[in-house]
Amino acid sequence: MAKSVQDILNLIKDKDIKMIDFKMVDINGGYRHVTIPACNFSEETMMSGIGFDASNYGYAVVEKSDMVFIPDPDTAVIDPFCEIPTLSMTGDAMIIDTPANRPLPQYPRNIVRAAVDYMKASGVADTMKILPEFEFYLFDNVGWGVSPNYIGASVDAKQSYWNSATAGTGVIVPKQKNYHIAKPFDVSYECRSEMCLHMQEAGIEINYHHPEVAASGQFEIEPQLGEMVHMADATMMIKYIIRNTALKYGKTATFMPKPIAGEAGSGMHVHMLLLKDGKPVFSDDNGYAHLSREAHYFMGGLLKHIASLCALTNPSTNSFKRLVPGFEAPVTVGYATSNRSAVIRIPAYAKSPEKRRFELRNPDATCNPYFCYAAILMAGLDGIKNKIDPHENGWGPYDFNLFHLPEEEKAKLKGLPTSLEAALDALEADHDYLTEGGVFPKELIANFIKNKRAECSELSKIPTPAEFDKYYNL
Numbered sequence: 389m390a391k392s393v394q395d396i397l398n399l400i401k402d403k404d405i406k407m408i409d410f411k412m413v414d415i416n417g418g419y420r421h422v423t424i425p426a427c428n429f430s431e432e433t434m435m436s437g438i439g440f441d442a443s444n445y446g447y448a449v450v451e452k453s454d455m456v457f458i459p460d461p462d463t464a465v466i467d468p469f470c471e472i473p474t475l476s477m478t479g480d481a482m483i484i485d486t487p488a489n490r491p492l493p494q495y496p497r498n499i500v501r502a503a504v505d506y507m508k509a510s511g512v513a514d515t516m517k518i519l520p521e522f523e524f525y526l527f528d529n530v531g532w533g534v535s536p537n538y539i540g541a542s543v544d545a546k547q548s549y550w551n552s553a554t555a556g557t558g559v560i561v562p563k564q565k566n567y568h569i570a571k572p573f574d575v576s577y578e579c580r581s582e583m584c585l586h587m588q589e590a591g592i593e594i595n596y597h598h599p600e601v602a603a604s605g606q607f608e609i610e611p612q613l614g615e616m617v618h619m620a621d622a623t624m625m626i627k628y629i630i631r632n633t634a635l636k637y638g639k640t641a642t643f644m645p646k647p648i649a650g651e652a653g654s655g656m657h658v659h660m661l662l663l664k665d666g667k668p669v670f671s672d673d674n675g676y677a678h679l680s681r682e683a684h685y686f687m688g689g690l691l692k693h694i695a696s697l698c699a700l701t702n703p704s705t706n707s708f709k710r711l712v713p714g715f716e717a718p719v720t721v722g723y724a725t726s727n728r729s730a731v732i733r734i735p736a737y738a739k740s741p742e743k744r745r746f747e748l749r750n751p752d753a754t755c756n757p758y759f760c761y762a763a764i765l766m767a768g769l770d771g772i773k774n775k776i777d778p779h780e781n782g783w784g785p786y787d788f789n790l791f792h793l794p795e796e797e798k799a800k801l802k803g804l805p806t807s808l809e810a811a812l813d814a815l816e817a818d819h820d821y822l823t824e825g826g827v828f829p830k831e832l833i834a835n836f837i838k839n840k841r842a843e844c845s846e847l848s849k850i851p852t853p854a855e856f857d858k859y860y861n862l
Contacts, residue, residue, distance in 0.1 A: 412481065
C-alpha cells in the first residue's frame, strides 16, 4: 500500500526519527545518498525534491545537469545500520522544467517503469514478476593494490581448504564441497539469518538462504517472486543489507562474479513470469514443460538478443571469467528443463500454473538491476511481437548435459560472448529492441557503451600477477 506524506510524518514521530536519508542510483547501479534532518521533511520536500548534479552520477544529458530527486514514500524503511534513527527512501530523478518537472529518461528507475508501461501498452501482460537469486562471497579478509611497483590481491575465509594446515579448530571445507553444508562448517549462519530478517523488515519476502558450492565462503539468498519495479528497488536494498550486515560481523561481502580462480562464480539468475488481469501468461498444460507459446516466444527473444543483453546483464570484465565451461555457469545459447548448462533453464519444480516460469542464468549482480530487468523484459516482448520460436531457431530444448557433449558436437553450439568488449560490440549492433517505445534512450546506450569501453581499455593495459607467473622468465 502506498504511503502518504502524512504516513511518513507519523512514522517520523512514532519512531523518533532524526534523519531522512534519500538513496539515489548512479549509472553503474550503485547507491548515492543525501540526508536531511527529519524536522525539515514536509509535503514541500515531496513536491520540490532535493537538487543534485546528474553528471556526477554518470548520466550524460542534453539538458542542464541540475536535477531534482523526488522521494517515493512507498519505499520508506528504517535503516538498521544507522546509529542515529534514520528513515531511508529511494525515488525518481526529474528534469527541472517550467511549469512542471518531468522524469529524466536516463534515470534507471524511470527506465524500468517505462518498460512496464510498454508491456502494458502491448496488451501482452500487465505485470512482470521476477525472482533474482543472490550469490555472493563472504571473506574474513580482503586486500588489493594496483600501483607502479605492486599489483596483487588476497582474500581469506577461515573455513577454506587452503587453511587446513593452520593451527585452529579443524573446521575446514574441502574445495567445491560447500553446497548446503551444515554447522559447524557453516560459519556465517547467524550473519545470513540476520541479513534475511533485515530484508523482511524492509518489505522483501525471503524464500531461503544457504551455503553455495565454493568452499571459500560462497552463499545464496533467494527472495520470493515480486513485481519487477519493486524487485529492482529490492535488489539495491538486498545488496545494501548484505554488505552492511557482513561488516557488522567482521566480514566483507562481494558480488564479484569470479573473485577466486578455480572456484565457482557468483551469478544472479533471474526467474520471470508474466500476468494479465491476474492470470498467468506463460502457462499451458499442452506446451513443452507446460509453457505457453508466449513463454516460448519470450525465451526466443532473450536468446536472439542474448549477446547484446550480456552488456547490461554482465557489465564487468570479471563477469566473463565466470561464464566459462566446467562450472554451473551457463555458456550455451539455448533452453531446457532442469539443465544448468543452458542459458535458459525451466525449473521442473514450478508445477502450478501461477508459478510456471523460466530463469535466465547468465546475469550477475555487478549489473545495474534497473537496466538489467528492463532489458530482459524488452528482449522478451520483442520475441513475442516477432514470434521468435526458440526451437525453430535451433536453440533447443537441450535436455541433456551440454558439458558432456563430444567436442565436435560442442563446436556446433552457439556460445555467449567471451568478453565484455564482445558484448559491447553486440549491444552497439543490436539495441533497437531496447529503444522501442523510447524505453532506453539512445543517448544512454551510447554513453553506457562509451564508459564501458573506456573501462575495458583501462584494465587491458594493467599487467596481472598471472602474467608475471606465465611470462616473467621467458
